[in-house]
Amino acid sequence: MIVAENLVKKYKEFAAVDGVSFEVAAGESFGLLGPNGAGKSTTMRMVGAVSTRTAGTLSILGMDPDRRGPEIRSRLGVVPQADNLDTELRVRENLLVYGRYFGLPRAQVARRADELLEFAQLTEKAKSKVDALSGGMKRRLTIARALINDPSILLLDEPTTGVDPQARHILWDRLFRLKEQGTTLLLTTHYMDEAEQLCDRLVVVDKGVIMAEGAPAELIRRYSSREVLEVRFGSDLNAEVAGRIAGMGDRIEVLPDRILIYSENGESELVRIIDAGLRPITSLVRRSSLEDVFLRLTGRTLIE
Amino acid sequence: MTEVDDVRPAPAAARPFGALYAGNARSVMARGWRATRSTNWLVVVSGFFEPIFYLLSMGLGLGALIGTVTTASGQQVPYAAFIAPALLAVAAMNGAIYDSTWNVFFKMQFARLYEGMLSTSLGPLDVALGEISLALLRGGLYATGFMVVMQVLGLNLSWWALLALPAVLLIAFGFASVGMAVTSYLKTFQQMDWVNFVMLPMFLFSATFYPLSVYPQPIQYLIQALPLWHGVELVRGLTTGQVDAGLLWHVLYYLAMILVGLVLTTGRLRALFLD
Numbered sequence: 001m002i003v004a005e006n007l008v009k010k011y012k013e014f015a016a017v018d019g020v021s022f023e024v025a026a027g028e029s030f031g032l033l034g035p036n037g038a039g040k041s042t043t044m045r046m047v048g049a050v051s052t053r054t055a056g057t058l059s060i061l062g063m064d065p066d067r068r069g070p071e072i073r074s075r076l077g078v079v080p081q082a083d084n085l086d087t088e089l090r091v092r093e094n095l096l097v098y099g100r101y102f103g104l105p106r107a108q109v110a111r112r113a114d115e116l117l118e119f120a121q122l123t124e125k126a127k128s129k130v131d132a133l134s135g136g137m138k139r140r141l142t143i144a145r146a147l148i149n150d151p152s153i154l155l156l157d158e159p160t161t162g163v164d165p166q167a168r169h170i171l172w173d174r175l176f177r178l179k180e181q182g183t184t185l186l187l188t189t190h191y192m193d194e195a196e197q198l199c200d201r202l203v204v205v206d207k208g209v210i211m212a213e214g215a216p217a218e219l220i221r222r223y224s225s226r227e228v229l230e231v232r233f234g235s236d237l238n239a240e241v242a243g244r245i246a247g248m249g250d251r252i253e254v255l256p257d258r259i260l261i262y263s264e265n266g267e268s269e270l271v272r273i274i275d276a277g278l279r280p281i282t283s284l285v286r287r288s289s290l291e292d293v294f295l296r297l298t299g300r301t302l303i304e
Numbered sequence: 305m306t307e308v309d310d311v312r313p314a315p316a317a318a319r320p321f322g323a324l325y326a327g328n329a330r331s332v333m334a335r336g337w338r339a340t341r342s343t344n345w346l347v348v349v350s351g352f353f354e355p356i357f358y359l360l361s362m363g364l365g366l367g368a369l370i371g372t373v374t375t376a377s378g379q380q381v382p383y384a385a386f387i388a389p390a391l392l393a394v395a396a397m398n399g400a401i402y403d404s405t406w407n408v409f410f411k412m413q414f415a416r417l418y419e420g421m422l423s424t425s426l427g428p429l430d431v432a433l434g435e436i437s438l439a440l441l442r443g444g445l446y447a448t449g450f451m452v453v454m455q456v457l458g459l460n461l462s463w464w465a466l467l468a469l470p471a472v473l474l475i476a477f478g479f480a481s482v483g484m485a486v487t488s489y490l491k492t493f494q495q496m497d498w499v500n501f502v503m504l505p506m507f508l509f510s511a512t513f514y515p516l517s518v519y520p521q522p523i524q525y526l527i528q529a530l531p532l533w534h535g536v537e538l539v540r541g542l543t544t545g546q547v548d549a550g551l552l553w554h555v556l557y558y559l560a561m562i563l564v565g566l567v568l569t570t571g572r573l574r575a576l577f578l579d
Contacts, residue, residue, distance in 0.1 A: 050422060050578050051578070052579065069323050070323060070426070073423060086339070086415070089335070100335075
């Protein structure tokens with residue numbers, strides 16, 4: 001569905017995207033994981049045929065977006081990072097009007113709008129003003145709007161950023177249903193849990209470059225240990241203690257506020273630390289996540 | 305599935321017209337119509353009454369003191385019949401400018417409406433044409449109402465006045481397309497004030513309330529370069545029945561204005577939202 005090869009986007013001299021390659025198959029849910037400014041949104045805009053590339057090749061549904069933009073856009077659903085709902089129109093009208101932008105027949109759009117309101121759990125809000133909706137509802141409406149043309153690919157740029165945790169789970173549930181129905185999803189996120197929940201496969205992006213590619217579990221296996229022990233000794237002591245526990249676990253990361261010890265068995269590392277006479281203020285054993293993969297690959301945390 | 309058209313992206317100029325226009329400007333107009341229905345009708349209605357108030361106070365009030373005025377072609381007409389066509393052109397201009405500047409500015413900077421539109425199969429020309437047509441429609445509506453008032457007051461001196469309506473649409477089209485083009489370059493509310501700074505003197509000095517001949521020659525040339533003067537002269541010629549081939553120059557001026565405005569707006573929308 002999507003094939004990108006050595007995709008480059010430069011603004012003046014700055015390369016926002018610097019030679020990115022990936023492929024997304026039909027029915028797949030593919031993620032771009034990376035911190036703010038990694039080039040995720042720029043990549044999304046190029047895939048969405050609203051931004052031309054500086055170099056490289058890009059094929060969306062077998063077409064070049066720089067040449068056949070409108071044709072491609074007619075088969076895409078786009079959920080932008082910031083809501084751009086039409087606040088001068090009511091909730092249902094937003095769907096009707098948007099459907100007409102695609103040149104779809106009125107009756108078809110009306111039928112589809114009602115289905116999508118149901119899907120987005122907004123049927124009761126059909127006549128509400130957009131500004132009266134909560135943040136989560138607005139996102140759901142934006143997703144419903146993106147589906148009005150029955151798109152072959154749904155592009156989601158940070159779908160749950162700025163949404164409260166409860167609303168997030170509702171959104172994930174809706175997106176998971178779409179995935180089950182076989183919709184091809186391309187999403188960006190800087191939340192590792194989101195990527196783990198929704199992506200079959202993902203690329204880790206940093207500074208416009210792909211650092212790694214694979215399924216979430218596979219990436220964790222490849223770049224991290226099974227478990228992670230997090231210990232805190234207080235910000236002054238972390239660095240000093242790090243020297244004394246060097247060599248424990250497979251690998252150690254010292255962050256300003258805590259030390260991470262990567263190991264197959266976190267509990268046994270904790271026992272070794274305590275046996276060495278050290279007393280962490282807090283300790284936590286958890287499974288490795290994509291956050292750890294990112295840290296390993298870039299030396300930085302995802303959310304700074 | 306993996307077939308790729310070309311290794312290098314085509315340069316902007318080589319891309320077909322199809323990327324700019326999907327032939328669906330009416331959906332943008334329909335959106336505007338729906339949005340207008342839900343907004344404050346008082347604002348819409350005020351645009352209609354403003355020129356009528358001018359006509360009543362200056363045309364009838366001041367006109368009683370002034371009597372008749374000699375037009376550019378030497379004809380004596382009552383003062384009210386002299387300024388009425390000018391006010392008609394101004395009404396068209398104001399309606400078009402309001403829609404294509406303030407409304408467009410808000411949609412572009414705050415509502416991010418065009419961003420949403422341009423991620424569908426619409427092209428920038430659809431958006432520009434749709435928005436401009438809506439401004440045009442509104443200008444046309446105001447103008448029709450004003451023409452009716454003119455007829456009632458006996459200020460349409462000729463059957464040529466019927467052609468004033470399409471002339472007014474032409475004027476509105478010109479101002480709307482240039483207005484939208486200018487707005488697409490503006491970033492702040494302060495800059496938007498410049499629009500008023502240009503519009504008000506143009507309204508007052510474009511031979512609206514007195515003949516152009518009162519000015520010294522150099523000022524006359526300056527006024528004649530401005531768009532409103534052409535609109536005023538065109539409409540005045542029609543409603544007072546002094547029609548000659550010279551009016552075609554005014555039409556040509558507006559056709560050029562429309563073309564320049566559309567080209568700039570479309571290019572600018574593409575640069576902003578489809579870079």
